[in-house]
Amino acid sequence: MHPVFRNTATLSAYLGLWAILAAAIAALMRVPDDLTWSQALSISVPLCMLYAFVCLTPWYICRGLPLGTARVTRLLINQLASAILACTLWIGAARLLAFAMDIGPKLNPAVPQLVVLGLLLYLMSVALHYALLAVEASREAAVQTRDAELRALKSQINPHFLFNCLNSISALTSSDPVRARDMCVLLSDFLRKTLGLGERESISWREEIELARTYLEVEQVRFGSRLRVEMEVDDACADCQVPPLVLQPLIENAIKHGIATMVEGGTIRLEGRIENGRLAVRVENSFDPEAPSPRRHGLGLRNVRSRLATRFGDAAHLHLAAEHDRFSAEMVFPCHKATT
Amino acid sequence: MKLRAIIVDDEELARQILREYLNKAGEVEIVAECTNGFEAVKAVGEQRPDLLFLDIQMPKLDGFEVLELIDPPLAVIFVTAYDQYALKAFDAAAVDYLLKPFSTERLGKALDRARALLSDPQPRALQASDLAAAARPPGQTLERVVVRDGTKVHIIPIAKLDYVEAQDDYIALHSEKKQYLKQQTISSIEAQLDPARFARVHRSYIVNLERIARIEPYTKDSRVAVLQDGSQLAVSRSGYTRLKELLGENI
Numbered sequence: 001m002h003p004v005f006r007n008t009a010t011l012s013a014y015l016g017l018w019a020i021l022a023a024a025i026a027a028l029m030r031v032p033d034d035l036t037w038s039q040a041l042s043i044s045v046p047l048c049m050l051y052a053f054v055c056l057t058p059w060y061i062c063r064g065l066p067l068g069t070a071r072v073t074r075l076l077i078n079q080l081a082s083a084i085l086a087c088t089l090w091i092g093a094a095r096l097l098a099f100a101m102d103i104g105p106k107l108n109p110a111v112p113q114l115v116v117l118g119l120l121l122y123l124m125s126v127a128l129h130y131a132l133l134a135v136e137a138s139r140e141a142a143v144q145t146r147d148a149e150l151r152a153l154k155s156q157i158n159p160h161f162l163f164n165c166l167n168s169i170s171a172l173t174s175s176d177p178v179r180a181r182d183m184c185v186l187l188s189d190f191l192r193k194t195l196g197l198g199e200r201e202s203i204s205w206r207e208e209i210e211l212a213r214t215y216l217e218v219e220q221v222r223f224g225s226r227l228r229v230e231m232e233v234d235d236a237c238a239d240c241q242v243p244p245l246v247l248q249p250l251i252e253n254a255i256k257h258g259i260a261t262m263v264e265g266g267t268i269r270l271e272g273r274i275e276n277g278r279l280a281v282r283v284e285n286s287f288d289p290e291a292p293s294p295r296r297h298g299l300g301l302r303n304v305r306s307r308l309a310t311r312f313g314d315a316a317h318l319h320l321a322a323e324h325d326r327f328s329a330e331m332v333f334p335c336h337k338a339t340t
Numbered sequence: 341m342k343l344r345a346i347i348v349d350d351e352e353l354a355r356q357i358l359r360e361y362l363n364k365a366g367e368v369e370i371v372a373e374c375t376n377g378f379e380a381v382k383a384v385g386e387q388r389p390d391l392l393f394l395d396i397q398m399p400k401l402d403g404f405e406v407l408e409l410i411d412p413p414l415a416v417i418f419v420t421a422y423d424q425y426a427l428k429a430f431d432a433a434a435v436d437y438l439l440k441p442f443s444t445e446r447l448g449k450a451l452d453r454a455r456a457l458l459s460d461p462q463p464r465a466l467q468a469s470d471l472a473a474a475a476r477p478p479g480q481t482l483e484r485v486v487v488r489d490g491t492k493v494h495i496i497p498i499a500k501l502d503y504v505e506a507q508d509d510y511i512a513l514h515s516e517k518k519q520y521l522k523q524q525t526i527s528s529i530e531a532q533l534d535p536a537r538f539a540r541v542h543r544s545y546i547v548n549l550e551r552i553a554r555i556e557p558y559t560k561d562s563r564v565a566v567l568q569d570g571s572q573l574a575v576s577r578s579g580y581t582r583l584k585e586l587l588g589e590n591i
Contacts, residue, residue: 159421159422160397160421160422160423162422163421163422163439163440163441164351164354164421164440166440166441167353167354167357167421167440167441168351168353168354169441170357170440170441171353171354171356171357171360172353174360175356175360221353222351222353223351224352256397260350260397260399261399262399263350263375263376263399263400288399288400290400290495291399291400
């Protein structure tokens with residue numbers, strides 16, 4: 001449905017504008033051949049009310065022929081043809097109204113102006129509709145970006161992780177109070193670091209890696225010798241600016257769908273380096289190909305993908321591969337350094 | 341009565357706290373501790389415990405699959421950190437569960453409830469496969485079927501399942517020329533399978549659509565589906581209508 005109909009206030013404002021226009025047109029028609037005000041108005045008001053709705057049709061035509069993607073000639077021909085059609089309707093209706101009031105000939109002098117006016121009004125409506133569509137598109141894009149960010153923030157602290165940690169701490173308080181305390185400190189560290197990230201658009205790769213390290217240290221307490229970690233991160237990437245917690249879902253998946261599925265556990269390998277001015281990150285982990293199907297699958301990765309796409313467009317990609325019992329996620333995106 | 345219990349959890353610390361609480365509570369003897377689903381099925385078979393503490397996310401077999409593979413009756417207490425769908429399923433099936441981390445008091449209540457359940461002369465049968473289905477997030481279909489054959493556990497990935505045949509209270513799962521019996525109704529497994537890949541073609545048959553070689557007329561009113569391996573399955577009239585919808589007119 002056309003946005004004008006979305007609420008009565010916009011619809012009445014729109015029709016109000018046309019009423020003013022109707023008055024102006026009536027004044028125009030009166031001049032050459034002495035139509036009375038009432039005669040002129042009884043033609044122009046119904047005419048304008050009709051045309052008000054005719055001028056809404058570009059909404060559908062413009063959506064079918066978006067600027068930039070539709071061919072220019074096709075676009076021009078279509079829009080001009082519909083303008084001429086609309087204008088014919090406009091003049092025809094004016095003549096019909098005049099004829100019905102037995103003042104047909106008296107309208108004739110005003111017809112050329114009415115033709116020009118009809119065409120102009122319609123084309124103006126086309127232009128306004130394109131503007132309206134552009135505004136709606138950008139608003140939608142903004143909503144999508146915000147949604148993606150919100151989902152990212154929500155997934156920051158995985159409840160499963162949090163409660164399992166608390167359970168480990170609970171177990172350690174009697175058997176190994178020192179380790180229990182260490183784990184409290186580690187978990188607090190991790191939570192504090194992630195809590196502040198909501199307002200920040202970018203953080204340095206150094207901070208991101210630090211977060212992943214803290215997270216893995218916490219998980220190390222849970223999984224003990226089942227979790228082995230190898231890190232090979234090039235210092236050259238440390239200052240790259242990255243979307244906060246873009247690495248986190250990959251690490252979480254490596255634990256959840258990798259290490260946690262294996263009785264003997266396995267290795268998570270994290271690599272980061274600069275390749276052709278882009279930051280290339282690789283997370284590799286062992287997994288059991290015959291493990292129970294993961295519950296709640298793929299949300300984290302989808303999130304990473306959409307955040308990379310909104311931030312970097314085609315310049316970024318996330319590639320996943322499973323080979324035998326090794327799973328790898330590779331993420332590449334431009335390395336922007338902070339400007340300060 | 342001293343309860344004999346088995347603890348199943350892949351995390352050492354999670355087993356440790358349960359062990360500690362249970363020792364303190366007394367009246368419970370821990371007869372085995374398992375770190376994965378396979379071990380759990382084996383231990384339950386050998387030890388015949390009264391009570392099972394069962395984690396959900398584990399290597400090899402998850403908690404629900406373990407439940408499907410063991411012989412009732414015995415009391416099961418699920419132990420989990422967080423799983424919104426599973427909790428709903430537990431509530432619906434009146435299965436007890438502990439949320440990590442839990443207190444000794446909460447564990448005490450669970451033990452009382454387990455004792456009450458075990459002393460009930462007519463224990464309710466718990467339909468493990470239905471519980472597993474209810475605990476799955478909406479829209480997610482079965483990816484593999486687990487079957488126990490004596491002490492052996494078979495895992496059949498859905499892609500290797502040719503067809504399912506109803507046999508009284510059991511279903512026969514046919515996969516790679518072998519047949520596995522499982523105690524489950526055909527309607528219950530039908531509801532768990534992906535309707536785009538499997539079709540109920542007859543009261544007694546569910547078929548993997550990819551395995552159908554052709555459909556042949558049988559009697560005036562019925563047809564038979566010939567599978568790639570040559571097996572023939574009866575197709576009812578409504579089954580044929582369903583197949584036509586899924587595979588198009590040219591079958």
